[in-house]
Amino acid sequence: MSEILLCSQSYKNNLDIISTHIGSKEKLGVVLKDNAYGHGIEEIAKLASTYGIKSVFVKNELEAKKIAHLFEHITILYGSLSSNAKNFxxxxxxxxxxxxxxxxxxxxxxxxxxxxxxxINPENIESVLQKIMQKKIHLFGVFAHNGYGDDIGEDFENCQKIFEEIKEKIKYFAQKMGFQTPRFHSLNSSGTFRSQNIQDDLVRVGLASYGYLTTDFKIPIAKKLKPVASLYADKICTHFLKKGTKIGYSGVTQLQEDSFVSTYDIGYGDGLFRFNGNQEAFFTADGYLLLPRSSMDCFSALSTKDRICVFNDATILAKIFNTIPYEILTNLSSFIKRTIV
Amino acid sequence: MSEILLCSQSYKNNLDIISTHIGSKEKLGVVLKDNAYGHGIEEIAKLASTYGIKSVFVKNELEAKKIAHLFEHITILYGSLSSNAKNFxxxxxxxxxxxxxxxxxxxxxxxxxxxxxxxINPENIESVLQKIMQKKIHLFGVFAHNGYGDDIGEDFENCQKIFEEIKEKIKYFAQKMGFQTPRFHSLNSSGTFRSQNIQDDLVRVGLASYGYLTTDFKIPIAKKLKPVASLYADKICTHFLKKGTKIGYSGVTQLQEDSFVSTYDIGYGDGLFRFNGNQEAFFTADGYLLLPRSSMDCFSALSTKDRICVFNDATILAKIFNTIPYEILTNLSSFIKRTIV
Incomplete structure (x- = not known):
C-alpha cells in the first residue's frame, strides 16, 4: 500500500538551519496545522517535541487534542474551544x-x-484590550501574519512597521491597564528567512520546517533545506503491451513502442493531483514516466518496479499543476500511512 | 466550523433513478471507495444500507472495516486482507x-x-481459474471496468463484447471444473446509464449515486440526478475596506469599491482547490464572489453572511479547475464535519 516516508534527519536539519538563523532554539515555534501540511500531525509533532519545540500552531481544537501531551503552548488558529486545557x-x-x-x-x-x-484592526486594539480585562481573560500572545513574505517590494517591511507600532502600543497598555506583556510573533517561514534581526519573541515556521521556501528572490541558506516527505506507491500489476495500445480512461495514452506498463496504488482520491494528459510530462522521483489519465486509486507508469517513489520534492508537482508546494502537500490524504524514517 | 451537508433525499432520489433504469434494486451495487468519493464513507454507508443496498465497493481493508456491519458483500478493490470476515x-x-x-x-x-x-488478461483466465481451484479459494465474482463509458464511439461496446465473451468462458469453466458460477459486473455509472439492456448480475454505481454524470453525450434521465453534498463555511471575521485596498497573499485582490469583506473557514488545506487569481471568477452557491488568493485555512468573499454555501454542485468547480467533479469531491478533507440532512 502507498506510504509517506518522513525523514527525521531532514526535519532536524531544517529546524537546525532555522534555529541557527534566528540565533535560538527557544524562539522557534512550528506550524503543525492542516495535518502538519499534509505530513501527518502526530508524526511531525513527535519529531518537533523530540527536538525541543515548546510552541506549536494548529488549525483547530481537533488537531490540538491529538498532540496535547507534547507541547507547553498550543495555539489554535481557528474555531472555538470546548476544553479548558492549560496549554491551549x-x-x-x-x-x-x-x-x-x-x-x-x-x-x-x-x-x-x-x-x-x-x-483585529489596529485602531480597535484599545477597546478589545479593555474587553479582555473586563472579562478577566489572559492575553498570552499577540500576533500577525505578513502576507508579503514571498514578494519583492516594500509591502513586507511596511506591514512589519505596523506590527512594531502595535507592539509598542500594547506594551504601553499593559503597563497602563496592569496586565502582563504578551508574547509577540509575526514572521512565517519567508519572513523569518528574509529578516536578519528578529525582534519578536517567537517565529512561526511552517513551510521551511518541511523543507521548502517559495520566495520570489533567492535566500542562500534556504538551499540547505531538505524536503521531509516522500510519497511511495506499490505496484498493483504489470502488463506487457504492444505499440499502439491505449491505456487508461478514454484511452488517452497510446503506446509509441512495445512496453511493460504497471499500475501503482495512488490516485487523485489519495490527493495526488490528477494527470489528465494536458499537463507537461511527469517523471517519478526515480525516473519513471507517468501515463495519463490517472485514476482515482492508481496511475500507470513505464516501470516494472515493485515500489516507486512518486515524489520527494513537491515543487516539481507544484510547477506542473500551476500551484504552490503547500497545496501539493496538504492535499495528501490523511488515510495514507505515514512512517518516520 | 466548516461542514458538509449530505442530503439524504437526493441520495435516495439518485438510487431510485438508477434502480428504475436497471429494473431492480437487487442489481444495484454502490461504490463507497475513497471515503465515498469524499462524502464520508460512514455517513453514505448508513444511507445506502437504509435504502437496502447489499453489495458495496471500497478502496481497501481500512475502509471495509468502517462499514463491515452494514452490508452482505463488501468488495475490497485494492491491497491485501488481514481479516477473514465473511462479507469481505x-x-x-x-x-x-x-x-x-x-x-x-x-x-x-x-x-x-x-x-x-x-x-488479469483474458488469455490467462484458464490458468488463473486452475490456480484458484487448486488453492481451494472461492471465486465469488468476476468483474471488469470499462474505461470508455463517458465517450462517444465504438470503444465502449467493443470492451463490453470482450466481457460478454469472458462471461461465457467462465460459465463453461465453472461447469467443466466444478465451481459455482460467480456474479458478473462491468458497468460503472455512465456504462449503466448508456445501457438499455443490462445482462450483468450487478451494476457498480459511484458517481451517479452522488448526483453526477460526466458523459460526452446527453442522457435524458441523468438530468434528474441531484448532487448529494453541499459544502458550507462559517465566517471568521468581517472588515469594511476602502476602494483600492489589497487583500490576501501578495495583495492579489485590489478592491474596486468600498466593500464589506469577510473571511470564511475553508481553504485549500481542507481540500477546496486553491484560487490564485488566474482562474475565472467563482461565485459561491449563494452568489458571493470569492476573492483570490485563497489561503490554507480560509478564503475572503464579498459577503457579511455568517455561513455561506461554497458549492452544492461540484461541476462548477471542476470547470474552473479544468478537472472532473470526482476530483473536486474526493479532495474534500476527511477532517471536515459531515452531517446528514
Missing amino acids: HLTIHTDTQLDNLPQNSLIELKINIGMNRNG | HLTIHTDTQLDNLPQNSLIELKINIGMNRNG
Whole structure:
C-alpha cells in the first residue's frame, strides 16, 4: 500500500538551519496545522517535541487534542474551544469572539497588519484590550501574519512597521491597564528567512520546517533545506503491451513502442493531483514516466518496479499543476500511512 | 466550523433513478471507495444500507472495516486482507496475489477488458481459474471496468463484447471444473446509464449515486440526478475596506469599491482547490464572489453572511479547475464535519 516516508534527519536539519538563523532554539515555534501540511500531525509533532519545540500552531481544537501531551503552548488558529486545557491558546480574530469565553481563558490576539483577511484592526486594539480585562481573560500572545513574505517590494517591511507600532502600543497598555506583556510573533517561514534581526519573541515556521521556501528572490541558506516527505506507491500489476495500445480512461495514452506498463496504488482520491494528459510530462522521483489519465486509486507508469517513489520534492508537482508546494502537500490524504524514517 | 451537508433525499432520489433504469434494486451495487468519493464513507454507508443496498465497493481493508456491519458483500478493490470476515471479498488483479491467500478466501477476479490498467488478461483466465481451484479459494465474482463509458464511439461496446465473451468462458469453466458460477459486473455509472439492456448480475454505481454524470453525450434521465453534498463555511471575521485596498497573499485582490469583506473557514488545506487569481471568477452557491488568493485555512468573499454555501454542485468547480467533479469531491478533507440532512 502507498506510504509517506518522513525523514527525521531532514526535519532536524531544517529546524537546525532555522534555529541557527534566528540565533535560538527557544524562539522557534512550528506550524503543525492542516495535518502538519499534509505530513501527518502526530508524526511531525513527535519529531518537533523530540527536538525541543515548546510552541506549536494548529488549525483547530481537533488537531490540538491529538498532540496535547507534547507541547507547553498550543495555539489554535481557528474555531472555538470546548476544553479548558492549560496549554491551549485560542486565537481571537474579532471582539465578538470574546463574548462567550469563560474567565481565565488563555488567548492569542490576531492583528490585521495589512493582509485584510483575519484579525483585529489596529485602531480597535484599545477597546478589545479593555474587553479582555473586563472579562478577566489572559492575553498570552499577540500576533500577525505578513502576507508579503514571498514578494519583492516594500509591502513586507511596511506591514512589519505596523506590527512594531502595535507592539509598542500594547506594551504601553499593559503597563497602563496592569496586565502582563504578551508574547509577540509575526514572521512565517519567508519572513523569518528574509529578516536578519528578529525582534519578536517567537517565529512561526511552517513551510521551511518541511523543507521548502517559495520566495520570489533567492535566500542562500534556504538551499540547505531538505524536503521531509516522500510519497511511495506499490505496484498493483504489470502488463506487457504492444505499440499502439491505449491505456487508461478514454484511452488517452497510446503506446509509441512495445512496453511493460504497471499500475501503482495512488490516485487523485489519495490527493495526488490528477494527470489528465494536458499537463507537461511527469517523471517519478526515480525516473519513471507517468501515463495519463490517472485514476482515482492508481496511475500507470513505464516501470516494472515493485515500489516507486512518486515524489520527494513537491515543487516539481507544484510547477506542473500551476500551484504552490503547500497545496501539493496538504492535499495528501490523511488515510495514507505515514512512517518516520 | 466548516461542514458538509449530505442530503439524504437526493441520495435516495439518485438510487431510485438508477434502480428504475436497471429494473431492480437487487442489481444495484454502490461504490463507497475513497471515503465515498469524499462524502464520508460512514455517513453514505448508513444511507445506502437504509435504502437496502447489499453489495458495496471500497478502496481497501481500512475502509471495509468502517462499514463491515452494514452490508452482505463488501468488495475490497485494492491491497491485501488481514481479516477473514465473511462479507469481505478481495479483488485479485494478478495471479501472484493468489499465492499467499488462505483456503476458503472469498475473492472477486478483475479482468482487463481494454483499459490496460488493472486486472488479469483474458488469455490467462484458464490458468488463473486452475490456480484458484487448486488453492481451494472461492471465486465469488468476476468483474471488469470499462474505461470508455463517458465517450462517444465504438470503444465502449467493443470492451463490453470482450466481457460478454469472458462471461461465457467462465460459465463453461465453472461447469467443466466444478465451481459455482460467480456474479458478473462491468458497468460503472455512465456504462449503466448508456445501457438499455443490462445482462450483468450487478451494476457498480459511484458517481451517479452522488448526483453526477460526466458523459460526452446527453442522457435524458441523468438530468434528474441531484448532487448529494453541499459544502458550507462559517465566517471568521468581517472588515469594511476602502476602494483600492489589497487583500490576501501578495495583495492579489485590489478592491474596486468600498466593500464589506469577510473571511470564511475553508481553504485549500481542507481540500477546496486553491484560487490564485488566474482562474475565472467563482461565485459561491449563494452568489458571493470569492476573492483570490485563497489561503490554507480560509478564503475572503464579498459577503457579511455568517455561513455561506461554497458549492452544492461540484461541476462548477471542476470547470474552473479544468478537472472532473470526482476530483473536486474526493479532495474534500476527511477532517471536515459531515452531517446528514
